[in-house]
Amino acid sequence: MNSENTFIIDGTPIPFEPDQTVLQAALKADVFIPHLCYYPGLRPNGNCKLCTVIINGRHASACTAFARPGIEVENNTPELNDKRRLLLQMLFVEGNHFCPGCEKSGNCQLQALAYELEMMTPHFNHFFPSRKLDTSHPDVFLDMNRCINCCLCVQASCEVDKKNIFAISGRGMAARIVVNTPSGKLGDSNFALSDKAASVCPVGAILPKRGSFSVPIGQRIYDDLPISSQTEFLATRKA
Amino acid sequence: MFELENAKTTQGLRRIAIDPVSRVEGHGKVTLLLDEQNRVHQARLHIVEFRGFEVFIKGRPYWEVPVTVQRLCGICPVSHHLAACKAMDVIVGAKQLTPTAEKIRRLMHYGQIVQSNSVHFYHLASPDLLLGFDSDVTQRNIVGVAVKYPDIAKQGILLRKYGQEVIRHTAGKKVHGTGAIPGGVNKALTAAERDELKKNLPQLIEWAQGGVELVQHLFEANPSFYNSFGLFESNMMGMVREDGALDFYHGDLRVKDAKGKPIIDRFNYETYAQVLREEVKPWSYMKFPYIAELGPEKGWYKVGPLARLQTCDFLSTPLAESARKTMLAIGNGQPVHSTLGYHWARIIEVLHGLELIQSLLDDPDLLGKDLVVKGERQEEGVGVIEAPRGVLIHHYKVNEDDQVTMCNLIVSTTNNNQAMNTAVRSVATQHLDRRVISEGLLNHIECAIRAYDPCLSCATHALGKMPLQVELLDAEGKCLSLLRRDSTGNLHTSE
Numbered sequence: 001m002n003s004e005n006t007f008i009i010d011g012t013p014i015p016f017e018p019d020q021t022v023l024q025a026a027l028k029a030d031v032f033i034p035h036l037c038y039y040p041g042l043r044p045n046g047n048c049k050l051c052t053v054i055i056n057g058r059h060a061s062a063c064t065a066f067a068r069p070g071i072e073v074e075n076n077t078p079e080l081n082d083k084r085r086l087l088l089q090m091l092f093v094e095g096n097h098f099c100p101g102c103e104k105s106g107n108c109q110l111q112a113l114a115y116e117l118e119m120m121t122p123h124f125n126h127f128f129p130s131r132k133l134d135t136s137h138p139d140v141f142l143d144m145n146r147c148i149n150c151c152l153c154v155q156a157s158c159e160v161d162k163k164n165i166f167a168i169s170g171r172g173m174a175a176r177i178v179v180n181t182p183s184g185k186l187g188d189s190n191f192a193l194s195d196k197a198a199s200v201c202p203v204g205a206i207l208p209k210r211g212s213f214s215v216p217i218g219q220r221i222y223d224d225l226p227i228s229s230q231t232e233f234l235a236t237r238k239a
Numbered sequence: 240m241f242e243l244e245n246a247k248t249t250q251g252l253r254r255i256a257i258d259p260v261s262r263v264e265g266h267g268k269v270t271l272l273l274d275e276q277n278r279v280h281q282a283r284l285h286i287v288e289f290r291g292f293e294v295f296i297k298g299r300p301y302w303e304v305p306v307t308v309q310r311l312c313g314i315c316p317v318s319h320h321l322a323a324c325k326a327m328d329v330i331v332g333a334k335q336l337t338p339t340a341e342k343i344r345r346l347m348h349y350g351q352i353v354q355s356n357s358v359h360f361y362h363l364a365s366p367d368l369l370l371g372f373d374s375d376v377t378q379r380n381i382v383g384v385a386v387k388y389p390d391i392a393k394q395g396i397l398l399r400k401y402g403q404e405v406i407r408h409t410a411g412k413k414v415h416g417t418g419a420i421p422g423g424v425n426k427a428l429t430a431a432e433r434d435e436l437k438k439n440l441p442q443l444i445e446w447a448q449g450g451v452e453l454v455q456h457l458f459e460a461n462p463s464f465y466n467s468f469g470l471f472e473s474n475m476m477g478m479v480r481e482d483g484a485l486d487f488y489h490g491d492l493r494v495k496d497a498k499g500k501p502i503i504d505r506f507n508y509e510t511y512a513q514v515l516r517e518e519v520k521p522w523s524y525m526k527f528p529y530i531a532e533l534g535p536e537k538g539w540y541k542v543g544p545l546a547r548l549q550t551c552d553f554l555s556t557p558l559a560e561s562a563r564k565t566m567l568a569i570g571n572g573q574p575v576h577s578t579l580g581y582h583w584a585r586i587i588e589v590l591h592g593l594e595l596i597q598s599l600l601d602d603p604d605l606l607g608k609d610l611v612v613k614g615e616r617q618e619e620g621v622g623v624i625e626a627p628r629g630v631l632i633h634h635y636k637v638n639e640d641d642q643v644t645m646c647n648l649i650v651s652t653t654n655n656n657q658a659m660n661t662a663v664r665s666v667a668t669q670h671l672d673r674r675v676i677s678e679g680l681l682n683h684i685e686c687a688i689r690a691y692d693p694c695l696s697c698a699t700h701a702l703g704k705m706p707l708q709v710e711l712l713d714a715e716g717k718c719l720s721l722l723r724r725d726s727t728g729n730l731h732t733s734e
Binding site: 101141215 | 298299300302303305306307310331410411412415416417418420421425426611640641642
């Protein structure tokens, strides 16, 4: 292996190609770095910070940091995983994530990461925000109780679907995903079930109507193997 | 007003509380008011916990409901799962499920009957029946049974395990699975799963027969006690299929009076709202249902194993039907109303469930591929099922955007509310009145409640009408003002 196109993650040499990020190269080399807001084919935006690693002694988002020859990356360490678990706990308490009744359960990246990082409790007090469902669209519904502001739907709608249906409104704690129509209702947009934005949500915020629970327990994405063993799936999803 | 429901005056009476009632699902308490001579003036079973499923399910998409509402209970979630799904079948216009879907659901439900009834009989009730109602309280539990009767305890545990395995293969998980979806199911059985379930079934049926013989022996050894304990007569309600056989999964509802004569020979459960009413009382979170045309005083009824084995004409499996006939013989031509008869009926149902599973497992439809049907979308659906504890009613309305706008649940234990209270009062009169109260005597009260295998956590749905009282107290504890909401929802204030 040529050292000019490799770097190190936790002592292991990782090959990379030009313009690959640390996360992309890691996934291709079957090395798992926890992440929520990265989706292959969409521009990395460093929103969720789950993929934070230490590159040559400095914290950086693995999804936005380019791989460079010889860099040394710390990834699977107790200190970083503690911080990632803390981020997950904040995401869980900030929304209303009731896995037992959620149809995304078993296919949910947030839930899979919580298992992976051994999140045993929410730790913080729940916010229990009051957020209404948007069921106005005939084929898709929005449950913003589960939204984690990853912005993948905003990007997919803009970059792939070219529709700009989703946007961020508000700032800081008040920042929320909104629907870009005068009424704010998805049913008043030209959103379609076939849009990429309908399938990139890592949680259960954007879901097709009437198809829920059709995949039996045992056959869902994260039923058999933990998310850390599914790097190929995570790397090859198509935007 | 029922005898011993309200004391004429509470002055001079002392209060004894059994809090919590143990070895039942959920939380409840019993209060007794006694005078100086230990005469019982009032006895009530209170349901003290509070759930809000009927309200917080509003606004949720209908396809989520069967999975969410089963969280009402960890013992018989399958019953809520299937009752809700039957209602959602109506919503999606699925008038007739595919043979595979219906049989997989039936298999799941029979597994539920076997596991839940086994839990109750062996884990919760057998300590009283085998060790004695007033035996050493430190030993009166399933561990005590395992020490003294290891074979019976082991059989109970394995019977329950088998029921759970049936649920796991049909719903994906032993508890809180997702097998039934509106219009069908999400999986059939594989040949390997079917073969695994067939294994050991003859042995399990033999053990269930042993359980039936055990209860029969208890009744024969001490008939005066077993036949009279907590005895009272009441109407009975259960589900029957077209030929009059008991059907746990689907059929019409039948109501019989205390003498076994039909009050309503059969009615379509979708019309339950015209047939039944619910009364709210200020001292319990659990409502009191009754047959509307008979009124609350005469229209209350009991449900569950003892009721349904007598509202049906027969059981469709030979061993269970034979056991049913043996049990009914103690009534000498009259219905059996013995409170402890519930245990006998319950273990007969375990046998019936296993026989039903055995015959279903030979059906090739269980391995089919046609799982879901849809039809013309409806706005309202009712689903009713015979849960282990009795008739379970789920009723929903759904708007055009697929959100639930109304939910009404009448669960089995609610249907048995008046019956349980009457049993408590019967036992209080029989065994506690004018006697020095001991732990063993108080356990007699709990035994009467346990016979109904109540699921108190499932049964608390008086939301919106529950009586509430808010008091504003000064520093000395003196009440400055009081806001009270009565059982009709009206507010009253007093200074």
